[in-house]
Amino acid sequence: MLKSIKDSPLYPMAHPESIAICGASNSVNAMGTVLLMSLQLLGFEGSIYPVHPREKTVRGLTAYRSVLDLPEVPDLAILVVPTQVGVQTLDECGRKGIKHAIVVTAGFREVGGRGIALENELTAVAKTYGISFIGPNCIGLANPYHKLNTTFMEYEGPPGFIGMASQSGSFVTQMFNYISKFGLGFSTAFSVGNEAQIDIVDCMEYLGVCPHTKVIALYVEGIRRGRRFVETARSIVPRKPIVALYVGGSEGGKRAGFSHTGAMAGPDRLYDGIFRQSGVVRVHSVTELYDACWVLGSLPKPGGNRLVIQTHSGGPGAVAADSCGRAGLDLPPLSEETKEKLAPYIPHTASIQNPVDLTFTKNPLDYFGTILKALLEENNADMLLVYLLMVPRIAEQTMLELGVPEDRIPEQLRKLHDGMAGSVADLIQSHGKPIVGYTFRSLDEGIIKHFIERGIPVFPGHERAARALAAMARYVRLREKLAAGESDASAKGKAA
Amino acid sequence: MLKSIKDSPLYPMAHPESIAICGASNSVNAMGTVLLMSLQLLGFEGSIYPVHPREKTVRGLTAYRSVLDLPEVPDLAILVVPTQVGVQTLDECGRKGIKHAIVVTAGFREVGGRGIALENELTAVAKTYGISFIGPNCIGLANPYHKLNTTFMEYEGPPGFIGMASQSGSFVTQMFNYISKFGLGFSTAFSVGNEAQIDIVDCMEYLGVCPHTKVIALYVEGIRRGRRFVETARSIVPRKPIVALYVGGSEGGKRAGFSHTGAMAGPDRLYDGIFRQSGVVRVHSVTELYDACWVLGSLPKPGGNRLVIQTHSGGPGAVAADSCGRAGLDLPPLSEETKEKLAPYIPHTASIQNPVDLTFTKNPLDYFGTILKALLEENNADMLLVYLLMVPRIAEQTMLELGVPEDRIPEQLRKLHDGMAGSVADLIQSHGKPIVGYTFRSLDEGIIKHFIERGIPVFPGHERAARALAAMARYVRLREKLAAGESDASAKGKAA
Numbered sequence: 003m004l005k006s007i008k009d010s011p012l013y014p015m016a017h018p019e020s021i022a023i024c025g026a027s028n029s030v031n032a033m034g035t036v037l038l039m040s041l042q043l044l045g046f047e048g049s050i051y052p053v054h055p056r057e058k059t060v061r062g063l064t065a066y067r068s069v070l071d072l073p074e075v076p077d078l079a080i081l082v083v084p085t086q087v088g089v090q091t092l093d094e095c096g097r098k099g100i101k102h103a104i105v106v107t108a109g110f111r112e113v114g115g116r117g118i119a120l121e122n123e124l125t126a127v128a129k130t131y132g133i134s135f136i137g138p139n140c141i142g143l144a145n146p147y148h149k150l151n152t153t154f155m156e157y158e159g160p161p162g163f164i165g166m167a168s169q170s171g172s173f174v175t176q177m178f179n180y181i182s183k184f185g186l187g188f189s190t191a192f193s194v195g196n197e198a199q200i201d202i203v204d205c206m207e208y209l210g211v212c213p214h215t216k217v218i219a220l221y222v223e224g225i226r227r228g229r230r231f232v233e234t235a236r237s238i239v240p241r242k243p244i245v246a247l248y249v250g251g252s253e254g255g256k257r258a259g260f261s262h263t264g265a266m267a268g269p270d271r272l273y274d275g276i277f278r279q280s281g282v283v284r285v286h287s288v289t290e291l292y293d294a295c296w297v298l299g300s301l302p303k304p305g306g307n308r309l310v311i312q313t314h315s316g317g318p319g320a321v322a323a324d325s326c327g328r329a330g331l332d333l334p335p336l337s338e339e340t341k342e343k344l345a346p347y348i349p350h351t352a353s354i355q356n357p358v359d360l361t362f363t364k365n366p367l368d369y370f371g372t373i374l375k376a377l378l379e380e381n382n383a384d385m386l387l388v389y390l391l392m393v394p395r396i397a398e399q400t401m402l403e404l405g406v407p408e409d410r411i412p413e414q415l416r417k418l419h420d421g422m423a424g425s426v427a428d429l430i431q432s433h434g435k436p437i438v439g440y441t442f443r444s445l446d447e448g449i450i451k452h453f454i455e456r457g458i459p460v461f462p463g464h465e466r467a468a469r470a471l472a473a474m475a476r477y478v479r480l481r482e483k484l485a486a487g488e489s490d491a492s493a494k495g496k497a498a
Numbered sequence: 499m500l501k502s503i504k505d506s507p508l509y510p511m512a513h514p515e516s517i518a519i520c521g522a523s524n525s526v527n528a529m530g531t532v533l534l535m536s537l538q539l540l541g542f543e544g545s546i547y548p549v550h551p552r553e554k555t556v557r558g559l560t561a562y563r564s565v566l567d568l569p570e571v572p573d574l575a576i577l578v579v580p581t582q583v584g585v586q587t588l589d590e591c592g593r594k595g596i597k598h599a600i601v602v603t604a605g606f607r608e609v610g611g612r613g614i615a616l617e618n619e620l621t622a623v624a625k626t627y628g629i630s631f632i633g634p635n636c637i638g639l640a641n642p643y644h645k646l647n648t649t650f651m652e653y654e655g656p657p658g659f660i661g662m663a664s665q666s667g668s669f670v671t672q673m674f675n676y677i678s679k680f681g682l683g684f685s686t687a688f689s690v691g692n693e694a695q696i697d698i699v700d701c702m703e704y705l706g707v708c709p710h711t712k713v714i715a716l717y718v719e720g721i722r723r724g725r726r727f728v729e730t731a732r733s734i735v736p737r738k739p740i741v742a743l744y745v746g747g748s749e750g751g752k753r754a755g756f757s758h759t760g761a762m763a764g765p766d767r768l769y770d771g772i773f774r775q776s777g778v779v780r781v782h783s784v785t786e787l788y789d790a791c792w793v794l795g796s797l798p799k800p801g802g803n804r805l806v807i808q809t810h811s812g813g814p815g816a817v818a819a820d821s822c823g824r825a826g827l828d829l830p831p832l833s834e835e836t837k838e839k840l841a842p843y844i845p846h847t848a849s850i851q852n853p854v855d856l857t858f859t860k861n862p863l864d865y866f867g868t869i870l871k872a873l874l875e876e877n878n879a880d881m882l883l884v885y886l887l888m889v890p891r892i893a894e895q896t897m898l899e900l901g902v903p904e905d906r907i908p909e910q911l912r913k914l915h916d917g918m919a920g921s922v923a924d925l926i927q928s929h930g931k932p933i934v935g936y937t938f939r940s941l942d943e944g945i946i947k948h949f950i951e952r953g954i955p956v957f958p959g960h961e962r963a964a965r966a967l968a969a970m971a972r973y974v975r976l977r978e979k980l981a982a983g984e985s986d987a988s989a990k991g992k993a994a
Contacts, residue, residue, distance in 0.1 A: 108847060176813075179938070223816060286961070287821060289962075315666075316668065317669045444675075
């Protein structure tokens with residue numbers, strides 16, 4: 003395990019003070035140019051040196067014919083040049099004394115034949131000069147905390163807590179917008195491309211000690227260093243959850259992955275075994291990957307897999323119970339003590355089973371107050387799932403009847419919702435138990451929006467909520483197993 | 499099977515010219531009032547008679563102390579009265595000569611004990627007077643084609659092609675907003691409540707002959723008339739797909755369902771068998787239910803389960819291939835003929851496997867034009883899944899460079915996108931093969947929005963797309979099996 007993030011060769015790549023971009027020009031059709039635009043859009047504060055054989059200036063910056071002409075040795079070179087000059091350009095970087103590079107250029111091992119030989123040449127050049135590099139055939143990385151984005155797409159949303167290492171560049175760039183819709187962001191996201199030198203294990207190791215990273219997401223088409231993967235993951239998982247999406251196990255996924263990055267996939271069960279040994283939570287879709295990261299990065303971990311569902315609508319409660327059961331969660335009955343606590347607050351039509359179906363609430367404030375608190379205090383519950391149904395018109399109507407002037411209603415509603423969401427966030431912290439919401443409404447309205455702003459995940463639909471909760475319970479179980487395995491090993495050590 | 503929709507007792511309930519609402523008042527906290535508001539909001543064009551013991555007028559309408567005082571015999575009475583006067587109110591309806599009722603009032607069999615006896619009294623009264631009724635403990639129905647909405651929530655979106663019969667009222671009301679976001683709407687949606695008389699089978703039978711209904715959605719907590727369910731479904735499925743969400747099979751779902759409507763659930767495998775025999779496609783979440791309805795109601799049916807995936811991003815292609823494989827779809831290789839057709843249009847970095855990963859398109863118009871058409875013509879493909887990535891800024895930038903004045907860009911983009919979506923819709927019709935999109939972007943932007951407006955489903959994420967396509971393939975297989983079974987039976991008949 004790394005002692006400090008600064009011991010990783012990835013640290014200078016994720017925190018450069020100066021960057022050369024080989025291949026940036028004044029044509030917005032050139033990938034190097036688009037990459038430069040992303041970098042400028044996020045407000046990168048260091049020096050940027052466009053390198054191009056013919057341009058004098060590029061997007062307001064002095065351009066250089068070769069890295070050899072640069073006025074200083076940049077911390078990082080990004081290569082977005084044609085395949086045939088890739089090796090030569092890296093060689094020039096080496097001669098200049100550049101020690102870190104991102105090779106975006108494609109046309110290497112992934113195309114087979116001559117590409118394989120070319121990739122070997124690239125690696126040999128790097129070795130000669132002691133260059134650490136990511137790629138080729140990658141899109142680089144994004145570290146929004148350093149205002150660094152070396153990809154083709156604009157970084158959207160805030161810096162966040164998800165550390166990503168991906169064998170597909172799309173699952174870095176095309177996720178900027180996707181995760182920002184849930185109020186999430188990346189701490190640092192790596193696209194590793196063909197992994198000619200730095201691989202997904204190096205990135206995982208880096209993210210393991212990255213202080214901004216609370217949870218690690220992996221997109222895997224094939225793991226080359228199996229043993230090292232397991233060891234590294236096992237050293238991280240006790241402190242930080244790792245979630246992996248692996249697609250190579252199915253016929254379709256295997257074929258697609260191979261033609262994509264040339265990764266050799268293995269049978270599904272083999273990878274299941276690797277992930278289980280490593281303490282890594284495996285998921286089966288991009289949606290599940292980020293849903294799991296959302297709950298694992300923003301909520302306290304549950305003590306076990308016993309769940310209580312709170313709803314005021316029978317059908318949504320029943321489908322959630324069904325999905326949670328199928329996902330392997332346990333729905334225990336409530337204790338007598340909790341039932342007594344709830345009694346004063348719930349109508350006679352309610353069902354105090356699990357799901358707790360209130361049918362309606364005598365006082366809407368109780369739903370996120372007294373009732374939720376009583377359920378959090380339930381000893382049989384490790385976590386809570388709460389149904390959210392907000393109909394803006396009804397809330398507005400109620401305010402009107404309470405005598406709130408019409409023009410002040412939006413502000414009053416905002417305050418009310420934020421207050422409720424805030425007190426739920428406080429309850430989560432004070433009780434150390436996770437609460438997750440689910441809804442069929444949009445995530446950008448009423449109290450749902452405020453829940454999300456306060457870091458309480460709300461899922462569109464019961465199945466996504468069920469799987470995210472199950473991922474959280476699975477992490478806890480895997481972590482326990484690792485701990486038990488370790489103490490077994492140390493006990494054996496002592497006995498020997 | 500019904501010969502005509504008009505032969506069903508549900509027809510007058512879904513097409514009344516006059517309605518009495520027992521329980522509507524001037525308090526917006528009263529459920530009867532909220533129901534009246536929904537009815538007025540959708541612009542119901544017939545007569546509405548509020549019935550309340552004390553009110554003189556209700557929301558601008560003359561109110562009556564009892565249905566006995568009404569100036570005419572209304573086609574439909576809706577009972578939203580306290581439990582203790584439910585039976586008496588239905589009795590008065592009978593004495594007035596009313597033949598159709600929706601009993602929203604709750605507190606019957608679902609609460610057990612005295613409630614069971616009360617429900618029996620209700621049924622007896624209905625029998626005495628020959629009243630057909632839905633409920634009790636339901637929320638009634640919505641038929642937007644008749645501007646009829648007898649529920650507590652405002653109908654949102656257009657009238658549509660999904661016929662719904664639900665044992666939970668929430669899955670009628672709380673879906674108005676949900677499905678409208680996909681451009682979908684209900685033809686007619688029924689909440690059956692406790693099914694004291696009219697049940698989910700009656701509703702299914704009605705929807706089977708409803709001309710606006712292209713696909714039937716069922717939410718099932720327990721089926722009472724098993725044999726009749728199977729017979730009815732088998733008579734509908736050859737013409738119209740039926741999709742069912744059943745939650746009673748798991749422990750959590752069973753308990754929740756029982757306390758909800760008192761339905762007795764059966765083991766999962768039993769219901770799996772009932773659905774299979776009936777030709778009904780079973781799903782496991784609300785999301786899946788409406789996703790399946792979306793594709794089944796808006797696209798031509800595939801000839802089999804062979805799928806081709808088209809993408810320009812490797813990772814998204816690989817995860818889609820993985821999900822589709824897991825969902826049971828087949829991803830055959832392309833024929834030599836198709837590969838030859840594609841050759842001129844794709845870059846050398848592309849992979850002409852399945853997924854067809856273009857990496858990028860030489861001409862963006864080819865993606866939804868020549869390339870898509872060549873894949874539709876592929877004999878090995880029964881259906882297509884296409885990855886959609888729209889980045890509004892990039893499209894705008896391209897327009898600017900083509901010399902389009904900045905203020906005309908939004909309109910030009912709209913035209914461009916609508917044109918592309920329109921030609922894809924035409925390709926679907928002319929080739930009789932379904933095309934479905936998937937994306938990680940919002941559904942309300944760029945070309946994605948236009949796809950949806952043109953009736954081409956686009957799913958958020960690969961897994962939802964995979965399951966929807968699999969549901970479509972499953973319907974086709976079930977329908978074939980029914981047809982084979984029938985011809986077997988008739989062959990046996992002939993032999994005998």
